[in-house]
């Protein structure tokens with residue numbers, strides 16, 4: 001008789017909005033991929049995946065609808081590696097379906113890990129992919145496995161760190177003006193178009209340090225400049241706002257592999273300022289200095305937590321909550337024009353590095369999103385977009401090309417897409 | 419690797435033109451992404467045809483009924499039939515990913531529709547005498563058998579049996595109020611439901627309690 005208690009988790013604070021807001025066009029699925037030097041062997045990858053899945057029990061959870069809230073419940077589903085055959089960052093969760101919220105696929109020399117944002121954020125997914133790649137390479141080239149330097153105790157991995165660091169904070173309503181929105185023809189079937197550039201991290205870091213700013217600040221300015229350059233004149237009334245998710249693990253100690261981030265917004269008004277890169281950089285640096293502060297960040301996510309703990313909100317049936325949360329979500333996304341997330345440096349033990357060509361990150365979006373990560377000296381900037389037009393990407397990559405003539409462009413767009 | 423002279427960048431792609439500026443590329447093709455086939459398939463075409471056919475049928479029957487008023491008023495049955503058919507089909511498709519939940523859903527709609535039809539067709543109480551008790555009983559048995567045969571995790575189907583069994587007690591009200599005329603099926607349904615409830619609580623009480631705690635957490 002099966003009397004084993006089913007394990008389950010409440011959704012963390014950041015994940016609460018995703019299930020109601022996810023649609024076929026806006027899937028909240030992100031992809032981490034790793035390009036190796038040799039073609040992928042499916043059986044070996046499956047064996048590595050089986051072992052990795054055992055190390056990350058929270059990845060095996062499925063999303064269910066309760067009466068008042070969504071929740072994650074453990075499942076006995078088994079992840080299977082597949083040749084890549086679905087569109088990039090296509091929907092992983094369908095309402096009421098009991099399916100795993102992540103998928104591993106391969107194509108040529110590349111291993112792809114796609115994850116639904118409800119399950120984890122970039123940090124958690126990167127731990128998973130690094131473990132998977134290590135286990136795969138360990139089998140392929142007979143290298144002893146190593147510790148990848150993250151906490152492996154299952155309880156700390158499943159920790160809801162938002163709750164741990166929350167404190168009662170007065171809710172301050174910050175009214176943000178609507179941001180400028182990119183418009184244009186969209187790709188068919190709500191697909192996501194990806195154009196990514198890989199370049200030398202050194203070249204970009206040198207350029208950033210020359211202006212005395214961080215790499216994230218420099219890239220933020222480049223993206224704002226690329227968006228602002230051909231804004232129609234009457235659209236300049238609205239500011240270009242860049243949404244930048246901040247990894248809270250850098251500010252609050254946490255080993256959780258669940259969501260633990262909060263966004264900050266950089267706003268630049270092209271109607272009032274001159275739009276040169278130096279001026280944009282000044283605004284970005286000033287915003288970063290103001291927002292990237294432990295107390296300020298805590299204030300941000302505590303306000304959301306307070307909403308979630310409101311007794312009336314708690315006993316509202318999920319069907320009603322869905323409607324309210326969808327409205328909240330749509331108001332939030334009107335507040336920014338594009339997103340930039342920097343995953344940072346991906347580290348692999350020296351013994352494995354020679355077999356790895358690069359790591360990439362990208363995210364489904366209904367606007368424009370840049371995701372950055374670096375491995376060794378290769379920095380990968382993946383720009384995803386739902387539009388057929390690639391003018392912003394062209395301006396961004398032509399600017400970056402001036403810093404490194406070895407910039408290489410890769411894309412999933414076909415000739416008839418754009 | 420290909421090269422775009424316009425942007426002065428290398429492009430790893432199988433494309434003929436540069437993804438940034440659409441200028442022709444020179445150099446050797448490379449494929450980093452597979453070509454993904456269209457996800458729109460004939461399934462959707464089938465539904466479009468079905469939708470058009472049923473709607474035209476309903477409209478035609480209204481028109482014919484109006485042309486032949488001496489045949490009595492009957493076109494609303496056709497229209498209602500079409501609506502019932504689509505609600506059942508759509509709910510079945512939406513719940514196709516979970517068989518037990520799909521069954522509970524269909525039981526609910528079948529009972530509701532049979533009641534409506536019965537009421538519209540001069541109330542012979544066939545809905546509460548036959549359809550509702552039979553549907554509930556069959557569903558409870560089907561869920562129990564399916565759960566065991568398909569080795570579903572208990573949390574997947576116990577809650578559904580519970581919902582069906584609670585629903586299956588409703589005919590008791592029909593019996594007590596004297597609405598039902600043919601009582602055998604109603605009483606069997608109530609008996610089966612209570613037995614199902616007792617069995618679930620004795621064998622899976624803990625499971626059910628933790629299921630409910632999960633589903634109803636605030």
Ligand SMILES: [Zn+2]
Nearest residue numbers: 422425436439
């Ligand atoms: Zn070009």
